[in-house]
Amino acid sequence: MTILEDAARPERAISHHTADPEFAGLVRRQLELLGEDADREGLLRTPERVAKSLAWLTRGYEQRVEDVVGGALFAAEGHHNMVMVRDIELYSLCEHHMLPFFGKAHIGYIPNERIVGLSKLPRLVEVFSRRLQVQERLTEEIAMAVERVLQPAGVGVVIEAYHLCMMMRGVEKQNSKTITSALRGTFRDCAMTRDEFLRLAHTPSSAS
């Protein structure tokens, strides 16, 4: 079995369990530059909280796909139809503004020899979404990871997300949703497979 490395940094200096003093000091300085009194009661512990929270929100840097998927790979046993997990909740931070973007990911693949435990796909999304991201790269990285781990006949990923950097800063873009897709293997080469996947991905779910 070949599972290639991704770009995880498990040796990262900061942790989300304890606030890094240097990081907290920088947040305190940000508060001052914003014109705040960093010593007023409501803000006293804010630098520590922000340091821990940002470390947590970017904990994907400490994770690797192979660790997350672990032993949850199984023989496909002749199953060669599309497997699809829809509406995977997703929260990330845009790397341009460090503001959240959030939405849903839909992942489909056609097994070759292996299938993966279904609960692992949302965890795989977390590995890449909990980093500073752009939505296009996030979509590609998830598709590449599925391809690497499962070597499927094809894989497709669609992400639909709202970006707070657009919604909070502009006035005209408050309801615009950004949709990105990454298609590989038969999902790119075979029109029927692609259409089936995109139709499944874009059908509004009755649950939401």
Ligand SMILES: [Zn+2]
């Ligand atoms: Zn942004």
